[in-house]
Amino acid sequence: xxxxxxxxxxxxxxxxxxxxxxxxxxxxxQLAGTLPWEARTVxxxxxxxxxxxxxxxxxxxxxxxSYPQILRDDIISPLxxxxxxxxxxEPDAPDLVKGYxxxxxxxxxxxxxxxxxxxxxxxxxxxxADVNDFIxxxxxxxxxxxSSLTExxxxxxxxxxxxxxxxxxxxxxxxxxxxxxxxxxxxxxALSSDDGxxxxxxxxxxxxxxxxxxxxxxxxxxxxxxxxxxxxxxEVQDRLCG
Numbered sequence: 001x002x003x004x005x006x007x008x009x010x011x012x013x014x015x016x017x018x019x020x021x022x023x024x025x026x027x028x029x030q031l032a033g034t035l036p037w038e039a040r041t042v043x044x045x046x047x048x049x050x051x052x053x054x055x056x057x058x059x060x061x062x063x064x065x066s067y068p069q070i071l072r073d074d075i076i077s078p079l080x081x082x083x084x085x086x087x088x089x090e091p092d093a094p095d096l097v098k099g100y101x102x103x104x105x106x107x108x109x110x111x112x113x114x115x116x117x118x119x120x121x122x123x124x125x126x127x128x129a130d131v132n133d134f135i136x137x138x139x140x141x142x143x144x145x146x147s148s149l150t151e152x153x154x155x156x157x158x159x160x161x162x163x164x165x166x167x168x169x170x171x172x173x174x175x176x177x178x179x180x181x182x183x184x185x186x187x188x189x190a191l192s193s194d195d196g197x198x199x200x201x202x203x204x205x206x207x208x209x210x211x212x213x214x215x216x217x218x219x220x221x222x223x224x225x226x227x228x229x230x231x232x233x234x235e236v237q238d239r240l241c242g
Contacts, residue, residue, distance in 0.1 A: 032053075084126040139192045167230075172193075176237070182226070186204065
C-alpha cells in the first residue's frame with residue numbers, strides 16, 4: 001500500500017510549525033490512497049506505515065477493543081514490560097533517549113507527536129531492557145504459537161521475513177534475526193538468536209542534520225549507522241554464545 005508519509009515528508013517543515021492537529025487512522029489511510037501505485041514495487045519488500053494503520057484497524061474491528069488496550073492486554077502486561085507505553089508521553093523519563101531534528105534552522109525534539117500516540121504507527125516508547133525482554137519472549141515462543149512463529153521466520157523475498165530480517169548464523173550455526181527502526185532523529189536495532197536465548201539491542205540518537213530536506217545523503221548515512229550498530233550487536237552476541 002502506498003505510504004502516506006511519502007506525502008507528509010514533503011511538507012513536514014511547514015506541518016510541524018503551522019499545525020497542531022493530527023490525522024486519525026482512517027484519514028491517514030485516505031491520504032495514502034492519493035498516492036499512485038508504483039509497478040516497480042509489486043512483489044518487492046517495501047516498508048509502509050499505511051500497512052500498519054490498515055492492520056491496526058482490522059485488529060480493532062476483530063477484537064472490539066482499542067489498539068493500545070490490545071497491546072497492553074496481549075503483550076505489555078503479560079510480559080511485565082513496565083517501562084513500555086503505547087499511548088502515554090514520557091518526556092521526563094530519566095532513561096529516555098531524546099532525538100532532535102532541525103526545522104527552519106531551529107533544533108526541536110523529535111520522536112512521536114502527541115497525535116500519533118496510541119495509533120498503530122511505530123510510536124511505542126520503551127527501554128532497551130524491555131525490548132530485549134520482548135524479543136526473548138517472541139523467539140522463546142511466549143508471544144506467538146509455534147506455527148505462527150515458524151511462519152513469521154519464513155523469508156518472503158531476499159532476507160526479509162514478516163517484520164524480521166533473517167541474517168548470518170551465530171556461533172552455533174543457527175540463523176539470527178534482527179529488526180530495526182527509526183527516523184531522522186534516532187536509530188534502533190534489535191538482534192536475537194533463533195531460539196531466543198541471546199538478545200542484544202541498541203538505540204542511537206545522531207546529531208541533527210541542518211534540514212529535514214537533506215535527501216538521499218541523509219538516508220544513506222542513517223542506513224550506514226544502522227549497519228554499524230548491527231555489526232556491533234552481532235559481535236556482542238558472538239561473545240555471549242561463544
